[in-house]
Amino acid sequence: MQLIRELRIKGNNSMIIAGDFNAQDYLWAMRSDRGGKLITEPLIVHDIICLNDGSPTCVRWNGCTAIDATFTTPNLARNISGWHVSAEETLSDHRFISYCVHDAHKDAKGRNHRRNPANSVKCKNKKRWAADSVKIGKLKEEINNWEVNETPNNTDSPEQGIATFYEKIERICECTMKAIKTGAPRRKNVYWWNEHTAKARKECNAARRALSRARSKVIARVEQAVNRYRIARNKYRLAIKNNDEEVRRVTGELFPPGPSLDDLKEEEKQLIIENNKTEMEIDNSEVQAAARRINSKKAPGPDNVPGIIIKKLGLAKPEIIRRVMQAQMNCVTFPEIWKRARIVIIPKIGVDGAIIKFRPICLIDVMGKVFERIIATRIDRHLAITNWLDESQFGFRTGRSVADAVAALTNYVKANSVAH
Numbered sequence: 001m002q003l004i005r006e007l008r009i010k011g012n013n014s015m016i017i018a019g020d021f022n023a024q025d026y027l028w029a030m031r032s033d034r035g036g037k038l039i040t041e042p043l044i045v046h047d048i049i050c051l052n053d054g055s056p057t058c059v060r061w062n063g064c065t066a067i068d069a070t071f072t073t074p075n076l077a078r079n080i081s082g083w084h085v086s087a088e089e090t091l092s093d094h095r096f097i098s099y100c101v102h103d104a105h106k107d108a109k110g111r112n113h114r115r116n117p118a119n120s121v122k123c124k125n126k127k128r129w130a131a132d133s134v135k136i137g138k139l140k141e142e143i144n145n146w147e148v149n150e151t152p153n154n155t156d157s158p159e160q161g162i163a164t165f166y167e168k169i170e171r172i173c174e175c176t177m178k179a180i181k182t183g184a185p186r187r188k189n190v191y192w193w194n195e196h197t198a199k200a201r202k203e204c205n206a207a208r209r210a211l212s213r214a215r216s217k218v219i220a221r222v223e224q225a226v227n228r229y230r231i232a233r234n235k236y237r238l239a240i241k242n243n244d245e246e247v248r249r250v251t252g253e254l255f256p257p258g259p260s261l262d263d264l265k266e267e268e269k270q271l272i273i274e275n276n277k278t279e280m281e282i283d284n285s286e287v288q289a290a291a292r293r294i295n296s297k298k299a300p301g302p303d304n305v306p307g308i309i310i311k312k313l314g315l316a317k318p319e320i321i322r323r324v325m326q327a328q329m330n331c332v333t334f335p336e337i338w339k340r341a342r343i344v345i346i347p348k349i350g351v352d353g354a355i356i357k358f359r360p361i362c363l364i365d366v367m368g369k370v371f372e373r374i375i376a377t378r379i380d381r382h383l384a385i386t387n388w389l390d391e392s393q394f395g396f397r398t399g400r401s402v403a404d405a406v407a408a409l410t411n412y413v414k415a416n417s418v419a420h
Contacts, residue, residue: 014073014075014076015072015073015076016070016071016072016076016080016101017048017070017071017072018068018069018070018071018097019068019069020058020067020068020094021035021036021039021067021068021069022035022067023035023036023038023039023067024036024065024066024067025037025039025040026233026237026240027040027050027052027069028050028052028054028066028069029052029054029065029066029067030054030066030244032237039069043071044208044211044229047073047074047208047209048071048072048073049071049072049073049074049077050069050070050071051070051071051072051077051080051083051099052066052069052070052083053083053084054066055084055085056085056095057085057094057095057097058093058094058095059093059095060093068094068095068097070083070097070099076101079101079102080099080100080101080102081099081100081102082098082099082100083097083098083099084097084098084099085097085098086098127170127173127174127179127304128179128180128304129173129174129177129178129179129180129304129306130177130178130179130180131177131296131297131300131306131307131308133177133178134176134177134306134308134309135176135177138175138176139172139176139308139309139312140312140316142172142175142176143172143312143313143316143317144316144317146168146172146313146317146320148317148319148320148323150164150168151164151165151168151320151323151324158327158328158330158331158333158335159335161323161324161327162324162335162337165320165324166303166305169305169309169310172309173305173306173309176309177306192240192243192244192246192247193243194243196239196243197236197239197240197243200232200235200236200239201236203232203235203236204229204232204233204235204236206232207225207228207229207231207232207233208229208232208233210225210228210229211225211226211228211229213225247345250345250358251343251345254345254358254360255360279378280329280330281326282322282325282326282329282374283322284318284319284322285318286322286374286377287314287318287321287322287325287370287374288314288315288318289373289377290314290369290370290373290374290377291310291311291313291314291315291318291321291370292311292315293373294307294308294310294311294314294366294369294370295307296308296311299363300363300365300366301340301341301342301363301364301365301366301368302340302341302342302363302364302365303337303365303366303367305365305366305367306366307366309366310366310367310370311366314370321367321370324367325370325371325374328371334371335368337365338364338365338367338368338371339364339368340364340365341362341363341364342362342363343360343361343362343363344360344361344363345358345359345360345361346358346359346360346361347359380397380398392408394408
């Protein structure tokens with residue numbers, strides 16, 4: 001802290017401080033200890049900003065902690081983005097921490113601006129495309145030039161088949177659609193953020209700036225500013241904790257864990273494959289039927305591939321998609337990449353203004369939707385052939401609706417009515 005003080009006095013306002021502090025505080029972790037508090041207060045006095053997002057940086061056999069932190073000054077923080085903990089193996093308990101430092105220049109009015117990220121440190125950023133700008137003619141040409149043999153159907157490595165498929169899809173998107181300009185990658189929004197947390201953060205930042213301005217004043221004003229900041233910081237911490245617990249509770253109720261094929265032994269999987277070898281073969285007509293149901297106007301999933309690309313590909317060359325999905329079917333697996341979803345939780349407000357329940361909207365990858373529909377169609381067909389469903393069930397059945405239920409009830413009443 002003495003070094004920070006000397007550098008700030010000398011006018012060095014651009015610095016990054018990073019390392020293993022062996023301490024935790026709510027500024028960069030989900031818990032706090034005595035060492036974290038000793039580190040935090042001097043940093044606040046010198047107006048130092050923490051870049052961590054709360055992710056664990058150290059993984060040991062007895063749990064995960066966030067004891068590695070990255071700090072910087074406010075003027076440099078505007079040029080830093082993409083802070084994240086890498087999943088790459090480090091052969092250590094500590095994980096790699098990556099972030100991008102973008103060069104900045106001043107315009108004619110002396111304001112700082114970021115340069116083009118392409119001229120600075122390159123960051124991995126998920127590309128997005130504008131589906132309404134697609135060139136249909138060019139898209140058909142690219143699909144016609146896509147050879148079926150370019151897509152592997154190796155059952156030993158189905159993940160490689162998916163990776164190769166998405167590489168080709170990305171090239172097609174780049175050729176046929178305009179990319180959405182997102183600029184330099186920004187920090188992701190946390191799931192527990194809401195307007196109450198934003199208000200608490202604003203009050204906490206105001207108290208921190210007041211403390212920073214008061215550090216050169218009389219001691220009484222400094223103590224008053226410290227107390228005000230502590231109250232605002234505790235309020236901010238409590239808001240984060242309550243929101244995190246509420247979101248976890250709601251998502252746990254909306255998405256309860258279910259049985260998984262991963263729990264099956266390898267012998268049981270092989271038995272399923274041998275007994276259902278014929279039924280597990282996917283036909284091109286199934287892929288085309290699922291592709292016709294794709295709504296091209298709906299938002300894409302985490303892979304950012306617009307629905308129109310998969311729809312046109314599934315109708316023109318279903319064999320390409322069939323090969324990718326057949327490899328998954330042969331392994332009795334549903335790929336993890338297709339289980340991911342962007343979740344938007346919409347609260348339902350009651351008459352008294354209180355939240356009574358939540359309604360989730362899940363955006364999954366279009367390829368995952370196609371695979372789901374193929375499997376769901378087969379299940380529906382099997383239930384219809386074996387007569388497992390009761391004739392009085394009208395919900396969640398093809399070709400039946402509320403009108404059919406009302407008609408059945410009316411006919412039943414007429415047939416059993418007694419004339420008076």
